[in-house]
Amino acid sequence: MERKDLPLVSIIIPTYNHAAYLPCAIRSCLNQSHPHQEIIVVDDGSTDETREILQPFKKAIIYLCQNNRGVSTARNAGLELATGDFITFLDADDYLTEDSIEVRLKAFFENSDIGFVMGETLSKHLDKEGLSCRRDLKKAIISNKFYEDLLLKRLTLGPALIRSSLAKKFRFPIHITNGEDIAYFAKILFSAKGCFLPVPVAVITRHSGGQHRDIEKITRQGVDLISTIFDDPYYGGALEYLRRDFSSDRYLSLFRSLYLYGDAQVGIKYYLMALTLKPKKVLKFGYLTKFIRAYLQSILKGAN
Numbered sequence: 001m002e003r004k005d006l007p008l009v010s011i012i013i014p015t016y017n018h019a020a021y022l023p024c025a026i027r028s029c030l031n032q033s034h035p036h037q038e039i040i041v042v043d044d045g046s047t048d049e050t051r052e053i054l055q056p057f058k059k060a061i062i063y064l065c066q067n068n069r070g071v072s073t074a075r076n077a078g079l080e081l082a083t084g085d086f087i088t089f090l091d092a093d094d095y096l097t098e099d100s101i102e103v104r105l106k107a108f109f110e111n112s113d114i115g116f117v118m119g120e121t122l123s124k125h126l127d128k129e130g131l132s133c134r135r136d137l138k139k140a141i142i143s144n145k146f147y148e149d150l151l152l153k154r155l156t157l158g159p160a161l162i163r164s165s166l167a168k169k170f171r172f173p174i175h176i177t178n179g180e181d182i183a184y185f186a187k188i189l190f191s192a193k194g195c196f197l198p199v200p201v202a203v204i205t206r207h208s209g210g211q212h213r214d215i216e217k218i219t220r221q222g223v224d225l226i227s228t229i230f231d232d233p234y235y236g237g238a239l240e241y242l243r244r245d246f247s248s249d250r251y252l253s254l255f256r257s258l259y260l261y262g263d264a265q266v267g268i269k270y271y272l273m274a275l276t277l278k279p280k281k282v283l284k285f286g287y288l289t290k291f292i293r294a295y296l297q298s299i300l301k302g303a304n
Helices: 022-030 050-057 071-081 100-110 146-151 180-191 215-221 224-230 240-260 264-277 285-303
Strands: 009-015 037-043 061-065 086-089 116-125 141-143 161-163 194-206
Touching: 009 022, 009 071, 022 037, 022 050, 037 050, 037 071, 050 061, 061 071, 071 086, 071 180, 086 100, 100 116, 100 161, 100 194, 146 180, 146 240, 180 224, 215 240, 224 240, 240 264
Parallel strands: 009 037, 009 086, 037 061, 116 194
Antiparallel strands: 086 161, 116 161, 141 194
16 A cells, blocks of 8 residues: 555654653654654744754654643644644653554554554653553453543553544643643543553653642642533533542542652641541552651751
């Protein structure tokens, strides 16, 4: 089959000050076994060497530079530019496996009624050798309720390949900066049947510079993600049965982040909020010991 007869895949890469990682992400797209693609790099006002490192790739990518307005705005800009039959998002510090696009397109060809295809992800820790992957599936799963798995934290969110008509139906929320991908993909997974493949499709780089570790943004946003998802009129209340579990997990996530970054007093508030919703989950040993330590830290801080 000639290249022009193959489906075009748009790969959207938002980036902000990730010049050290971006070439690897782009090369992983260029080296795909499926050759027909457009690579859209949206630079969210980087102040590092991003422009310089992109020079060797300028003929192979579509490049857009915007003022720093956040990753959601960058991804939304990429959606506007995308012309592919299918769309996927790739963070600038991650990269695709060589057959990532091909294996997922095959799932579309075999299942004409699905709207998206996901797969396992490998983890790369910069302070460790090799790659790690937790694989629980032995065969592909097709479901119309993957949104439940996402919101109940039974699903690791990697770069899904989505039919363009479905991907362009929604936009990433620009008023939140932590969990914005969950809000977007909850709609994707709620709106269509999808497939999850038991094969790695991307490598996720774990490092301290990730945006999810920006504690100031996390604290400022607080629990806005909960209302962004569950109060959205698009769902018409259909997700309400998941609110309690999702809220409890969100409060615990905030507690854990604040605890790790030394703001025990604020973290305790979220732990207690989670406790009122799901006592059995919150009183597990790991969370309880962190709470006791945080509580003691707050007492000592108050005494000083």
